[in-house]
Amino acid sequence: MKKEVKQAVLLRIGSVCLLVVAIGFVLYSSVNALYESALNYIDCGRYEEAANILLMLPPYKDTEALAEYTQNQYAFNTEKEKLISRTVGKPEQLEFDTKYQSQIDALYNSIREEQKNAYEQEKRETFGGKLPFDGMNKNDLQYTILGEPDTVRIDEGWSTYATYEWYTDDGELLAQCTAVIDGAHADNEIFGFEYYGDETP
Structure with a gap:
């Protein structure tokens, strides 16, 4: 069983x-x-x-x-x-x-x-046709009416500063600004923008 x-x-x-x-x-x-x-x-x-x-x-x-x-x-x-x-x-x-x-x-x-x-x-819609202005990000300079800077000068210290410059066809300084791109105070925002042209484009 x-x-x-x-x-x-x-x-x-x-x-x-x-x-x-x-x-x-x-x-x-x-x-x-x-x-x-x-x-x-x-x-x-x-x-x-x-x-x-x-x-x-x-x-x-x-x-x-x-x-x-x-x-x-x-x-x-x-x-x-x-x-x-x-x-x-x-x-x-x-x-x-x-x-x-x-x-x-x-x-x-x-x-x-x-x-x-x-x-x-x-x-392009935000910055096109405009001059750079203090407080904008350095990466957006290319979209302004001035386009990419002609030269970039780097100054290193406690913080690293970049000075962006634009020139006329005759080699005259047209505009410049600065940004802190490295270090404790780096924010990549431009300041001290100056335009030296005869007329604002």
């Missing part, structure tokens, strides 16, 4: 194990099928559908990296201004479906380029 009970228990355990394996196989097959369908959507340029599938899948192959890519690519195609207004991290390297890596890298570079252009456009 004990032997029969033991065999019955072993059979039950074996059945449960087989059921678990079968369920696991079905789940794996389902996840893989959905993952492959998402890749097909990417190949067709249907990034929203691909993202929707990848976001609902558990961690599997490159789901996380591709989900981020497809969301960003869809946003780049439909809401570019909103996308480039936020920080987009450097993409992860794919481990499995590496054929999409070049697309991911190209999108990241495009986003960075658009962000750079938007930043520079904003600076």
Whole structure:
């Protein structure tokens, strides 16, 4: 009797194990099928559908990296201004479906380029057509009406000072200003701006 009970228990355990394996196989097959369908959507340029599938899948192959890519690519195609207004991290390297890596890298570079252009456009709108003024950041001098300084003189001491100078075509000093660029009091803000031209441009 004990032997029969033991065999019955072993059979039950074996059945449960087989059921678990079968369920696991079905789940794996389902996840893989959905993952492959998402890749097909990417190949067709249907990034929203691909993202929707990848976001609902558990961690599997490159789901996380591709989900981020497809969301960003869809946003780049439909809401570019909103996308480039936020920080987009450097993409992860794919481990499995590496054929999409070049697309991911190209999108990241495009986003960075658009962000750079938007930043520079904003600076041009803020400082364009204006003379430099005390309190502005030295990095923004290039966007003013004077453009990049013709010379930069560095004076080192307890703090490092940079003197920016602009000259006329005849070699006459046109304008100058100073900024503390290193040391305890460094703030990169210009001060002491002077314009020596006959007329304000």
